Amino acid sequence: MTLASTMPGAEFPRLGSEGLEFRIHAPGAHQVKLQLPGDSLGSGSVPFSPEPDGFWHAVISDPAVGFHYYQVEIDALTTNDPGSRTYSGYGRSVSGVEVPDPLEPFELRDVPHGELRSLWFRSTVTRSWRELWVWTPPGYDDDIDRHYPVLYLQHGSGEDETSWSRQGRAGIIMDNLLADGAARPTLVVMGSGYAAAPPSTPLSAVDSAMIIDGLQQLLADDVIATVDRQYRTITDRTHRALAGLSMGGRQALAIGLRRPDLFGWLGGLSPAIWQRGTTDAVWSVEPTWIEDAVRAAGGVRPQQVFLSAGTLEERFVTAVDELAGSLAAAGIDHKSYLSPGTAHEWTTWRRSLTELAPRLFR
Amino acid sequence: MTLASTMPGAEFPRLGSEGLEFRIHAPGAHQVKLQLPGDSLGSGSVPFSPEPDGFWHAVISDPAVGFHYYQVEIDALTTNDPGSRTYSGYGRSVSGVEVPDPLEPFELRDVPHGELRSLWFRSTVTRSWRELWVWTPPGYDDDIDRHYPVLYLQHGSGEDETSWSRQGRAGIIMDNLLADGAARPTLVVMGSGYAAAPPSTPLSAVDSAMIIDGLQQLLADDVIATVDRQYRTITDRTHRALAGLSMGGRQALAIGLRRPDLFGWLGGLSPAIWQRGTTDAVWSVEPTWIEDAVRAAGGVRPQQVFLSAGTLEERFVTAVDELAGSLAAAGIDHKSYLSPGTAHEWTTWRRSLTELAPRLFR
Incomplete structure (x- = not known):
């Protein structure tokens, strides 16, 4: 197939009787080795077997559904x-494989x-x-x-403005939700989350200010204005949502909590939450992070915060739990969703969007 | 830079003081070798020099402007x-390098x-x-x-529906032409030219019927109807153009001459013209090709045919000359353009679009 x-x-690559085959x-x-992405498809590597005429063949039996990054290691390369x-x-252009499942909400x-x-838009910030x-x-x-409400979707570390539509299938998911009458017709805006730090910088070495402040300024000064000028949007906070995955989840929560005047609905999908001011990032929610943001926002709170993670990504399940606790303490309405059997990968985020979109703008 | x-x-890659640098x-x-595309950037390969820590470095001084495909050869790979x-x-996902020149019509x-x-559209043909x-x-x-006229643009062999916008910068070129008042506001439709033959088949081995008939049916049965339904188009032949490059140039001329009821304006950019019925394709215009097409069309002729090639691609300059002669003999209005100092490459086709678009729908 x-x-x-x-x-x-x-x-x-193809799906054959043995499973997912590579040649x-x-x-x-x-x-020759297949480098696995460390998600539900597997970790480490799978050896290729030599075949005649210089070909090499590898199989993953019973491959996990959805999109997976992968690479091929040929000798040292x-x-x-x-x-x-x-x-x-x-942070670059990398191979990916899409294992279909007609039962998932992200199939055409x-x-x-x-x-x-x-x-194209000209940024006054960058x-x-x-x-x-x-x-x-x-x-x-x-x-x-x-006129339509708007969902701003941010990608993860090393990805870009194409990722939510290509790897994430955001449009296909929205098509399916709308056909089922499950969500409200919405514009979805996908821009690059890199406004200050380059995508090649490891996330753990990036100060949150580099990741968050640049994007906040970009959204506030350029992106929202461009979208509201070019499209028929409803321009108040109750019709504007900001969500993101991993690095983008951290950005969405931080920016959204500080600017509730801009965004009424927030989503943190596998949010990469770490504490500031440490050289080795501590993957834990800073105790006063949410409290401080709400105070900076003059006590204005988002209408609802959506949190999610895959059950196989422990660190992020913990982050969701910690965040839920902090949000509750700050008096902020929130919902959590766990994607069964998935890790830090696009199936988690595709399913999360499928859960998030129907809750927005109600 | x-x-x-x-x-x-x-x-x-970057532009430095020495030229176009790769690492x-x-x-x-x-x-390690840089495999050149065989266009105005150069042919053959350029060796990389080893540097400390496993890095390799190569430079092309005074690189030719525009987009160039390239690959890297590391030992045998x-x-x-x-x-x-x-x-x-x-026929795959390959590296490319864009050498800017503010004087060219394809810069942002x-x-x-x-x-x-x-x-997305569902094809009844494929x-x-x-x-x-x-x-x-x-x-x-x-x-x-x-309502707007429509230009259908077809890509070359091994390319796809993204090529005219990404490698070709069709939108940027149209933006610039419109800003200068040089062209009429037009929709540009870019779809895959593969409806029957897979893109991995070498062009010389493809029967013209596989390349042409499939796309003709796709355009006639699916694509034009989809576009006319979804966009505000002017739906008569005098407001519909078909142009393509290389393989797409052959497709555009053949389909357009046979279906003048659909397309009033045609463009063959470096058209890959070969004679039918030969095992080794003869790169020459079959003597009765155009005559036969006009007869099949009941004597109806396009309003104008645009032909172009780069001065460095001899075979295609010859094809343009031969085609111009055949068109003249068949009583069809035509214009030729030669791009100075470029070969079978995107700078030829970007400049050709810049020459073609202002002539359409007048």
């Missing part, structure tokens, strides 16, 4: 699989489809041209008197 | 450069920008979901009574 992540015309042409190589599409992750269905739109990806729901162009 | 094609956060981390490698973005070309300027939109990329001009959403 052909995969959506396989290059058109390529035979591998690489590396004549003269001594050793780590590289991409030429048979697969590439995705912005790990025969329902009305929205449009994914890319536009003093550069930036690309913004905006998903508009089906029928957006038909009724031009209608 | 940072390049638009370099991954955000990566230091290389690869390949500890333990014996030999050909792979991508992790520092660079990847682009659909060569501070002018109003259109939107690039991606939408029985699959396909993605269509549609560029809408600035202001498209502002005046909803206005």
